Amino acid sequence: MALLDVTDLEIAVAAGGKLLPVVRGVSFAIEENETLGIVGESGCGKSLTSLAIMGLLEGSQVRITGGSIQFDGRELTTLSAEDRRAIMGDQMAMIFQEPMTSLNPVYRIGDQIVETLRQHRDMTKGQARDRAIELLDLVRIPEPTRRVDSFPHQMSGGQRQRVMIAMALACDPKLLIADEPTTALDVTVQKEVLDLMADLQTRTGTAIVLISHDLGVIAETCDKVAVMYRGKIAEAATTRELFSNMSHPYTRGLLNSIPVVDHDVEWLEAIPGRVPTIDEVLPGCAFHPRCPLAEDRCNAEDPAPRDVANGHAVRCHFAGGAA
Amino acid sequence: MLVYTIKRLLALIPTLLAASILVFLFIHLIPGDPASILLGDTATPEDVAALTREMGLDQPIWKQYLLWLSNVLQGDLGTSVFFREPVLSVIGDGAETSILLATMTMFWIVLFGIPIGILSATKHGTWVDQMTSGGAMLFASVPTFWLGLYLILIFSVGLGWFPSSGFPSVSDDGGLANLRYLILPSLTLAAPNAALIIRLVRASMLDVSREDHVRTARAKGLHPAKVAIKHVFRNALIAVAAAFGFTFAALVSEAVVTETVFSLPGIGRLVVQSILRRDYPVIQGVILVIVVLYMIINLLVDLAYARLDPRVSLK
Numbered sequence: 043m044a045l046l047d048v049t050d051l052e053i054a055v056a057a058g059g060k061l062l063p064v065v066r067g068v069s070f071a072i073e074e075n076e077t078l079g080i081v082g083e084s085g086c087g088k089s090l091t092s093l094a095i096m097g098l099l100e101g102s103q104v105r106i107t108g109g110s111i112q113f114d115g116r117e118l119t120t121l122s123a124e125d126r127r128a129i130m131g132d133q134m135a136m137i138f139q140e141p142m143t144s145l146n147p148v149y150r151i152g153d154q155i156v157e158t159l160r161q162h163r164d165m166t167k168g169q170a171r172d173r174a175i176e177l178l179d180l181v182r183i184p185e186p187t188r189r190v191d192s193f194p195h196q197m198s199g200g201q202r203q204r205v206m207i208a209m210a211l212a213c214d215p216k217l218l219i220a221d222e223p224t225t226a227l228d229v230t231v232q233k234e235v236l237d238l239m240a241d242l243q244t245r246t247g248t249a250i251v252l253i254s255h256d257l258g259v260i261a262e263t264c265d266k267v268a269v270m271y272r273g274k275i276a277e278a279a280t281t282r283e284l285f286s287n288m289s290h291p292y293t294r295g296l297l298n299s300i301p302v303v304d305h306d307v308e309w310l311e312a313i314p315g316r317v318p319t320i321d322e323v324l325p326g327c328a329f330h331p332r333c334p335l336a337e338d339r340c341n342a343e344d345p346a347p348r349d350v351a352n353g354h355a356v357r358c359h360f361a362g363g364a365a
Numbered sequence: 366m367l368v369y370t371i372k373r374l375l376a377l378i379p380t381l382l383a384a385s386i387l388v389f390l391f392i393h394l395i396p397g398d399p400a401s402i403l404l405g406d407t408a409t410p411e412d413v414a415a416l417t418r419e420m421g422l423d424q425p426i427w428k429q430y431l432l433w434l435s436n437v438l439q440g441d442l443g444t445s446v447f448f449r450e451p452v453l454s455v456i457g458d459g460a461e462t463s464i465l466l467a468t469m470t471m472f473w474i475v476l477f478g479i480p481i482g483i484l485s486a487t488k489h490g491t492w493v494d495q496m497t498s499g500g501a502m503l504f505a506s507v508p509t510f511w512l513g514l515y516l517i518l519i520f521s522v523g524l525g526w527f528p529s530s531g532f533p534s535v536s537d538d539g540g541l542a543n544l545r546y547l548i549l550p551s552l553t554l555a556a557p558n559a560a561l562i563i564r565l566v567r568a569s570m571l572d573v574s575r576e577d578h579v580r581t582a583r584a585k586g587l588h589p590a591k592v593a594i595k596h597v598f599r600n601a602l603i604a605v606a607a608a609f610g611f612t613f614a615a616l617v618s619e620a621v622v623t624e625t626v627f628s629l630p631g632i633g634r635l636v637v638q639s640i641l642r643r644d645y646p647v648i649q650g651v652i653l654v655i656v657v658l659y660m661i662i663n664l665l666v667d668l669a670y671a672r673l674d675p676r677v678s679l680k
C-alpha cells in the first residue's frame with residue numbers, strides 16, 4: 043500500500059451560498075522515498091490539493107467535498123481534528139512558497155523549531171535546542187550554534203527557507219509537502235534549496251510532494267509527475283515516461299513556455315489564451331478553448347483519463363493517436 | 366536601551382519648555398483677574414491692586430514667566446492663590462485619588478479589553494463576536510458623563526452597592542475598603558477605553574491570523590488555542606501596545622469629567638476648579654505634571670514596543 047493515496051479528491055470553494063468545484067477527481071499515490079511533482083499554471087488547484095492533504099483547509103472557505111486521502115493506512119478526510127493535529131508537523135510536514143513571511147517575526151528561529159519538536163516529542167528544552175542546532179546544521183545554515191538565536195528578519199530568503207525545511211524535518215516526517223518552495227528565491231538559491239531537499243531525501247527516505255509551475259524544476263527532481271489543469275490531472279506518468287512521450291497538448295505547451303536561456307534569443311511561447319476562471323462552466327474538455335488540436339467533440343465531451351503506456355494516463359481525446 | 370532612555374529623557378526638556386510657554390500664554394488669555402476673584406465682590410480697588418502686586422501680576426508677562434521658570438528649576442512650583450499652600454502639596458493631595466483611579470481604570474481596561482478582544486477574534490463571525498463587537502461599539506460611543514450618571518443611578522441609588530461620590534483616603538478609616546468609592550468611577554473611565562482595546566485586539570488579531578506564519582504554526586499541529594495566543598495574539602499585541610499611549614491621553618481628559626461627576630478629590634477636578642478660580646500657579650503646575658507623565662508613558666510604550674517586536678531597534 044502506498045504511503046499517500048489520494049483518490050478522486052474533490053475540493054470546492056464556498057462563495058455566495060454556492061459551492062464552486064475547484065479540484066475535481068484528482069488521484070495520485072506516492073511511495074516512501076519517492077518524489078511526486080505537481081505542475082500547472084497559477085490557479086489550477088495545486089495549493090488547495092496540498093493544503094487538503096496537510097489538513098490546513100479548516101476554517102477557510104474551502105472544503106473537501108469528496109474522495110479519499112489515505113495516509114499510512116489511515117483515512118484522513120474523516121479523522122478528528124485532534125488526531126489530525128497529531129499527524130501534522132510530525133509524520134507529515136509542509137513548506138510554503140513565501141519564505142519571507144512563513145516564519146513568526148517575533149520568535150527566534152531556534153524557538154520556532156523547538157516548538158515543533160516539543161509538540162510531538164517528549165524532549166526537555168535543552169534537548170530540543172540541541173536538536174534544533176543539529177537540524178540547522180543539516181540544512182547547511184552556517185554557524186548554527188549562533189544562528190539558532192537569530193530572528194527571521196536577520197536572515198535572507200534562502201536561509202529562511204532552509205529554516206522552514208529544518209522545521210519541517212524536525213520530527214522526521216514520512217511525507218514532506220513543498221508548495222513552490224523555490225519560486226520566491228533567486229535562481230542560484232533555488233538550485234541550492236532543491237539540491238538540499240534531494241540530498242535530505244536520500245538520507246531520510248521521506249516521500250516528497252513537490253509543487254511547481256516550472257516543468258524544468260520537476261524534470262530535475264521528481265520521480266513522477268502529475269500535470270494539473272483547471273482542477274483536474276491532465277496527464278500523469280513517471281518523469282522519464284512523461285518527457286519522452288508527452289501526450290497532452292497542455293503539457294507540451296507548458297514545456298514550450300520554459301524560457302530557453304542558453305539560446306541566442308530568449309524564446310518563450312506561452313500557451314495562448316487565458317485560464318478560465320473557476321466560476322465559468324465549460325462543457326467538454328477544459329483545455330479546448332486554448333488547444334491547438336481542438337475539434338468539435340472536445341467542445342462537447344470531457345475526455346476520461348486513458349492509458350497511453352503503463353502508468354501513463356492522459357485526459358485527451360487524441361492521446362495515443364486514437365482519436 | 367539605557368542610552369536610548371537617557372536620550373529620550375533629555376529630549377523631554379525642550380518639549381517641557383515649549384509646553385510651559387504655551388500654557389503660560391493661554392492662561393493669561395483667559396479673561397478675569399485672579400486678585401478680584403479671590404478677594405470677592407466686597408474688595409476695594411486698593412486691596413485688589415495690592416494683591417495683584419504681591420502676586421507679581423503687574424509685571425510684564427515675560428518677566429512673570431522667567432520668574433516662574435527659575436522657581437520651577439529650583440523645584441518650587443509656586444503657591445496656590447486659592448489655598449495659600451505650595452502648589453506641589455495641593456497636587457500631592459489630589460494625586461492619591463488620581464493615581465488609584467488611573468491604576469484601577471487600567472486594570473479594568475486590561476481585564477476586559479484583552480480577553481474579550483481575543484474571544485471576539487477567535488469567535489469571529491459568530492453571534493459571540495457580534496454581541497461583543499456591538500457592545501464595544503456602544504461603549505466606545507457613549508459619553509463618559511452619561512455613563513457615569515447611569516452607573517450612579519443603577520448601582521448606588523438603585524441597588525445601593527457602591528457609594529456615589531467622594532473618596533476618603535485609604536489611610537483614613539476603612540482603609541483599603543475605601544477603594545469601593547473608586548469602583549464606579551474607574552469603570553466609567555475604563556468602559557470607552559476598554560471598548561477601544563477590544564476592537565483593536567479583535568481587528569489586529571484578524572489581520573495577523575491571515576499572515577503566512579500562522580499557517581506555519583497550524584501546520585506544526587499546535588492546538589488552535591495555542592496558535593491564537595502564542596502566535597496570533599502575540600503579534601497583535603504590538604499594535605495594541607502602541608494604543609496604550611493614546612489611551613493615557615484619553616484618560617486624562619475623561620478623568621476631568623469623571624472626577625467631576627463623582628466629586629472625587631483628584632487632579633482632574635482640581636484643574637477644573639483652578640481654572641474657575643484663575644489659580645494660575647496650580648493650573649501651570651498640574652499641566653506640567655501631566656505633560657511629564659504623558660511623555661514618560663510614551664517612552665514606556667516605545668520601550669515596550671521594542672521589547673515586543675524584535676524588528677524594531679531603538680536609536
Ligand SMILES: Nc1ncnc2c1ncn2[C@@H]1O[C@H](COP(=O)(O)OP(=O)(O)OP(=O)(O)O)[C@@H](O)[C@H]1O
Binds near residue numbers: 089090
Ligand atoms: N480561500 C479561497 N477562497 C476562494 N477561492 C480560493 C481560495 N483559495 C483558492 N481559491 C481559488 O481556488 C483556485 C485554486 O487555487 P490554488 O491556490 O490551489 O491554485 P495554485 O495552483 O496553487 O496556484 P498558484 O500557482 O498561483 O499558487 C484558484 O482559482 C483560487 O482563486
Ligand SMILES: [Mg+2]
Binds near residue numbers: 088221
Ligand atoms: Mg499555490
